[in-house]
Structure formats: C-alpha cells, structure tokens
Amino acid sequence: MTTSSATQIRLAKNTPGIPDASFWNFTHDPVEAPKEGEVKIKLHYISIDPAMRGWMTPIRSYMPPVQIGEVMRAFGIGEVIESKNNQFAVGDFVHGFTGVQTEASLDATFLRKLNLDDAPLDVQMGGLGWPGFTGYFGMTDICNPQPGDVVVVSGASGAVGEVACQVAKYAGAYVIGIAGGEKKCAYLRDELNLNAVIDYKNDDVKAKLKEVAPKGVDVYFDNVGGDTLNTVLGMIRYKARIAVCGAISQYANMDKPQGPGNYMKLISSSGTMRGFTMKDYLMQIPEASQQLATWYNEGQLKVQTHVVDGIENFADTLQMLFHGKNFGKLMVKL
Ligand SMILES: NC(=O)c1ccc[n+]([C@@H]2O[C@H](COP(=O)([O-])OP(=O)(O)OC[C@H]3O[C@@H](n4cnc5c(N)ncnc54)[C@H](OP(=O)(O)O)[C@@H]3O)[C@@H](O)[C@H]2O)c1
Numbered sequence: 414m415t416t417s418s419a420t421q422i423r424l425a426k427n428t429p430g431i432p433d434a435s436f437w438n439f440t441h442d443p444v445e446a447p448k449e450g451e452v453k454i455k456l457h458y459i460s461i462d463p464a465m466r467g468w469m470t471p472i473r474s475y476m477p478p479v480q481i482g483e484v485m486r487a488f489g490i491g492e493v494i495e496s497k498n499n500q501f502a503v504g505d506f507v508h509g510f511t512g513v514q515t516e517a518s519l520d521a522t523f524l525r526k527l528n529l530d531d532a533p534l535d536v537q538m539g540g541l542g543w544p545g546f547t548g549y550f551g552m553t554d555i556c557n558p559q560p561g562d563v564v565v566v567s568g569a570s571g572a573v574g575e576v577a578c579q580v581a582k583y584a585g586a587y588v589i590g591i592a593g594g595e596k597k598c599a600y601l602r603d604e605l606n607l608n609a610v611i612d613y614k615n616d617d618v619k620a621k622l623k624e625v626a627p628k629g630v631d632v633y634f635d636n637v638g639g640d641t642l643n644t645v646l647g648m649i650r651y652k653a654r655i656a657v658c659g660a661i662s663q664y665a666n667m668d669k670p671q672g673p674g675n676y677m678k679l680i681s682s683s684g685t686m687r688g689f690t691m692k693d694y695l696m697q698i699p700e701a702s703q704q705l706a707t708w709y710n711e712g713q714l715k716v717q718t719h720v721v722d723g724i725e726n727f728a729d730t731l732q733m734l735f736h737g738k739n740f741g742k743l744m745v746k747l
Contacts (some may be wrong), residue, residue: 416443416444416445416446416634417443417444417508417516418441418443418640419441419442419443419444419514419515419516419517419723420439420440420441420514420515420713420724421439421440421441421442421484421512421513421514421515422437422438422463422484422485422513422514422724423437423438423439423440423482423483423485424436424437424438424469424479424481424482424483424485425437425438425441425481426481426611427469427470427471427478427479427481429467429664429665429666429667429668430665430733431472431665431732431735431736432465432466432469432651432728432731433728433732434728434729436469436728437485437727437728439725443519443556443562444516444517445518445524446495446518447495447496447497447498447519448497448518449497449520449551450497450498450520450522451497451518451519451520451521452493452495452496452497452498452501452518452519452521452524453479453494453499453516453517453518453519454491454492454493454494454507454516454517454518454519454540455491455492455494455515455516456489456491456511456514456516456517456666456747457489457490457492457506457555457744457746457747458489458490458534458535458720458744458745458746458747459487459488459489459511459513459722459727459744459747460487460488460489460538460542460743460744461487461727461730461731461733461734461743461744462487462488462544462734462743462747463659463661463664463734463735464489464659465485465486465731466476466665466667467667468485468486468593469485469725471688473604473669475499475512475690475692478694480624484512484513484514484517484649485512485513485580486510486512486513487510487511487512487513488508488509488510488511488538488542488543488638489508489509489510489511489512489513489636489700490506490507490508490511490534490537490715491506491507491511491517491529492504492505492507493505493507494516495505495518496521498521498686500521500526501521501524501526502581502727505526505527505528506527506529506534507521507524507525507527508524508525508527508537508538508542509523509524509525510523513724513727514724515724515747516723523727525698527627528706528715530712531706531709532709532710532716535718535720535742535744535746536647536716536718537558537743538708538718538742539572539716539717539718539741539744540575540705540709540714540715540716540717540742541608541702541705541706541709541716541743542742543691544571544572544573544576545572545573545576545701545703545705545716545741546592546691546694546698546702546705547573547576547658547691548572548573548575548576548577548580548634548658549576549577549580549696549701549704549705550585550689550691550693550694551573551577551622551634551656551658552577552580552581552584552634553559553580553637553655553690554689554694555656555687555689556577556601556632556633556634556654556656557632557654558580558581558584558586558631558632559582559584559585559586559631560585560586560587561585561586561587561589562581562584562586562623562631562632563586563587563589563626563628563629563630563631563632564581564586564587564588564630564631564632564633564634565588565589565590565591565626565630565632565633565643565645566578566581566588566589566590566591566629566633566634566636567591567592567605567613567633567634567635567637567641568591568592568636568637568661569590569591569592569597569601569610569636569637570590570592570597570598570600570601570717570740570741571592571636571739571741571742572717572742573634573636573658574590574592574598574740575605575660575715575717575741576705576714576716577634577658578590578601578605579605579708579713579714579715580605581632581634582605582606582607583708583713586631586632587608587609587626587706588607588608588609589607589608589609589610589611589622589625589626590605590607590609590610590611591610591611591613591618591637591641592610592611592612592613592744593612593613593737594613594614594615594616594657594737595612596740597612597737597740598610598612598671600717600740604715605715606725607627608625609625611625613641614737615693617643618640618641619644619647622644622648623648624697625656625732626648628650629648629650629653630645630648630649630653631649631652631654632648632651632653632654632655632656633645633646633653633654633655633656634656634658635655635656635657635658635659635660636658636659636660636661637660637661637662638657638659638660638662638663638670638671638673639660639662639663639671640660640662640671641662641673642660642673643675644675645678646678646679646686646742647674647678648676649674649678649679649682649684650682651682651683651684652682652683652684653682653684653685654684654685654687654690655684655686655687656687656689657686657688657689658688658689658722661734661735664735665735688694694736716741716742717741717742717744718739718741718742718744719740719741719743719744720744720745721738721743721745721746722734722745722746723745723746723747724747726745730743730745
C-alpha cells in the first residue's frame with residue numbers, strides 16, 4: 414500500500430471559447446493506494462479530444478460536465494503499478510477514463526485491457542481505439558455505405574475521419590474527403606486513395622462538391638458542422654444518410670451554435686440525419702477492435718498519430734485541435 418505524488422490538471426474555469434492556459438490549474442496531490450476493485454496506474458498517454466470542450470461546458474449532455482476544481486476528464490493509456498482487482502495484474506496496459514494526470518487509482522470496471530501485440534500504444538489510442546471505433550460504427554451502422562454510393566467525410570484526415578473514410582472505401586463507395594490544407598489533402602488523396610478531396614480552407618466547397626459529385630451525395634459523415642454541413646445538406650440525394658458525429662467548428666460558441674438552414678432538404682430527399690456517441694456501441698467494441706486491428710496488421714488500414722511530449726504542454730496541445738494544427742490522433746505522452 415503506497416501513496417505517491419503525481420501531477421493533476423484541474424478545471425479552473427468553464428467559460429466559452431477555445432480553452433487557453435487560464436482554464437487550468439496544476440496540482441501535485443498524493444495518489445492513494447488502490448481500494449478493493451481498483452488499480453493504480455502510471456499514465457503513458459493522455460488523449461486530447463475535441464469532446465473535452467464539451468465536457469468542460471456546464472450544460473446537460475451525454476456525460477455530466479466536469480466541475481471547477483475537478484481533474485479534467487480524459488481518456489488515457491496507463492500501466493498497472495498496483496492492483497486490487499483480480500482481472501488486472503501489475504504490468505498490464507489499460508485504456509479508459511483516466512483524467513489528465515500522471516498517476517491515479519481508478520475503479521477498474523470501465524478499464525479495457527490492451528493487447529500490446531495488436532499495435533503500438535499510440536495507434537491503440539487512435540485508429541485502433543476510441544476514435545477508430547467512432548469512425549467504424551458511425552460509418553457502418555448509421556451511414557451504411559453501398560458500392561457506388563457517393564460518401565462525403567469532413568474532418569477527413571483526423572482521428573475519426575480517416576477511419577470513416579477507409580471503412581467507406583472498403584464498402585466500395587466513391588469517397589470524398591474534406592480537410593484543411595494541402596498536406597492533409599495530399600494524405601487523403603495519395604495515402605488513403607480517396608476518390609476526391611476538397612480543401613475547405615482554399616477551395617469553394619460548394620463549387621468543388623458539385624464538380625466531384627455532380628449527381629449529389631448519398632452519405633455524409635459530419636465531424637465539423639457549420640457551413641460544411643449546410644453545404645452538403647443542400648446536395649443530398651434520395652434516402653441520403655447523414656451521421657452527426659461532431660461539430661468542431663461550433664465548439665467554441667456552444668451557447669449560439671449555427672444551425673443548418675438547408676435541413677428541409679431532408680424532407681424532399683426522405684433523408685435521415687442521426688447523431689450518435691460511442692455510448693450507443695459499448696457492447697460492440699470487441700467487434701470493432703478486432704476488425705480494425707486485423708485491417709491494420711494486414712496493412713489495409715492507415716492510422717496517423719500526433720504525439721506531443723509532456724503533461725506541461727496539455728493546454729497548448731488542446732488548442733491545436735481547434736486550429737487544425739494536429740495531423741492525426743492527438744495525444745500527450747508522459
Ligand atoms: N460522436 C462521438 O462519439 C465522437 C467521438 C469522437 C470524436 N467525435 C467528434 O469527431 C470530430 C473529430 O474528432 P477527432 O478526435 O478525430 O479530431 P481530429 O479530426 O483529429 O482533430 C480535429 C480537426 O478538426 C478540424 N477543425 C478544427 N476546427 C475546424 C473548423 N472550424 N472547421 C472545420 N474543421 C475544423 C481540424 O482539421 P482541419 O485542419 O482539416 O481543419 C482539426 O485538426 C470532432 O467533432 C469530435 O467532437 C465524436
């Protein structure tokens with residue numbers, strides 16, 4: 414039974430906007446030994462997610478908001494260093510809600526044991542982890558792409574988007590990726606072999622979409638919301654499916670989000686637009702995990718990760734997401 418000292422990052426304020434350093438307090442509180450059913454873990458990676466902006470916003474959502482003074486919620490990957498749970502042994506690597514901290518004693522109920530043979534840990538945080546599962550279930554279950562369908566994915570080069578794009582390609586769809594800047598678009602075109610790409614920072618999205626999808630869009634996997642969602646809605650075809658995965662363009666002003674004026678297109682096209690979170694798919698995670706690991710190890714799934722060193726860089730790293738400065742799954746390595 415050991416008590417050790419660690420670093421925690423706690424929420425200092427919960428106002429709107431892109432969170433800068435003033436939103437966080439660092440503490441160095443001792444970590445208690447694990448109680449019955451718990452494990453104590455040493456964190457190796459902390460996931461940096463757009464959802465953090467939502468978790469720190471004091472409105473009702475799919476999870477209770479993080480309170481001021483609490484350790485910031487985050488997914489993490491850690492190594493078990495003490496165990497009071499017979500499902501986990503010292504030396505096991507686990508993934509789950511660990512918080513932004515260097516060590517923690519956690520209820521092991523919701524921790525998932527990782528198989529180190531599947532892929533490197535950063536990849537298991539990204540395309541083979543939660544963002545990959547999100548892209549996989551959103552695309553297979555909600556979008557259900559058929560051979561020849563025209564599928565559009567925004568945020569296409571990101572952690573969720575790149576998996577959604579590749580799942581749609583395997584289904585035989587014609588896939589169009591939307592991302593910001595030539596580097597990300599080149600990745601989509603040359604590495605993921607998408608059928609067309611749109612650089613929303615430099616192209617006229619509406620004009621380009623008309624050029625590459627003259628007959629319209631069957632499926633839209635939306636990661637960004639805002640103008641892009643509205644533009645694609647205006648071009649949907651009969652029985653189109655739209656998966657509302659995220660709306661990162663709106664997260665800094667959650668009090669006044671921009672709605673899609675073209676929503677009535679859903680009526681004339683008998684289209685569906687459905688939101689989801691991974692909460693809907695918790696029981697099916699083993700299916701996605703196995704499928705994505707198989708594709709990855711066969712060389713059929715590409716996964717991009719972006720690793721920043723040091724918990725002290727947490728605030729700057731989180732901001733990168735909202736300026737498009739990450740390229741692939743963003744995380745802090747400890
Ligand atoms: N529903 C769920 O269960 C679930 C789970 C995980 C994630 N998500 C959502 O999925 C989306 C992608 O998450 P991720 O973890 O994969 O992040 P990510 O795509 O790896 O990183 C975020 C990217 O968003 C783009 N972006 C930032 N501001 C933007 C803006 N104003 N307009 C358009 N694009 C913007 C940037 O790429 P560019 O350089 O291309 O602009 C940035 O790199 C987010 O909306 C997130 O909230 C949902």
